[in-house]
Amino acid sequence: MSLRSFHLLFIALSAVLAAFFAAWAVEQYRTNQEVLYVVTSILAVATTAGLVAYAVAFQRKTRGL
Numbered sequence: 001m002s003l004r005s006f007h008l009l010f011i012a013l014s015a016v017l018a019a020f021f022a023a024w025a026v027e028q029y030r031t032n033q034e035v036l037y038v039v040t041s042i043l044a045v046a047t048t049a050g051l052v053a054y055a056v057a058f059q060r061k062t063r064g065l
Contacts, residue, residue, distance in 0.1 A: 004062050008055060015051040018044050 001009075022044035029037035 008059060011051055011055040011058070015048050015055070018048040018051060022048065 022041045025037045025041035025044060028034075029041065
């Protein structure tokens with residue numbers, strides 16, 4: 001496995017983890033109705049989107065390598 005492939009795999013796994021964390025925070029909000037869980041879920045969704053955007057940019061940048 002090349003370093004490029006490992007980097008893309010690590011980014012993908014991090015994005016999946018952030019998405020699961022967002023889902024967990026939403027479920028906790030449904031149970032406890034605390035604003036902290038809403039903020040956490042919004043930040044986790046933003047992190048997921050950022051990681052996906054970074055993965056796409058990294059893949060485009062290293063496509064020819």
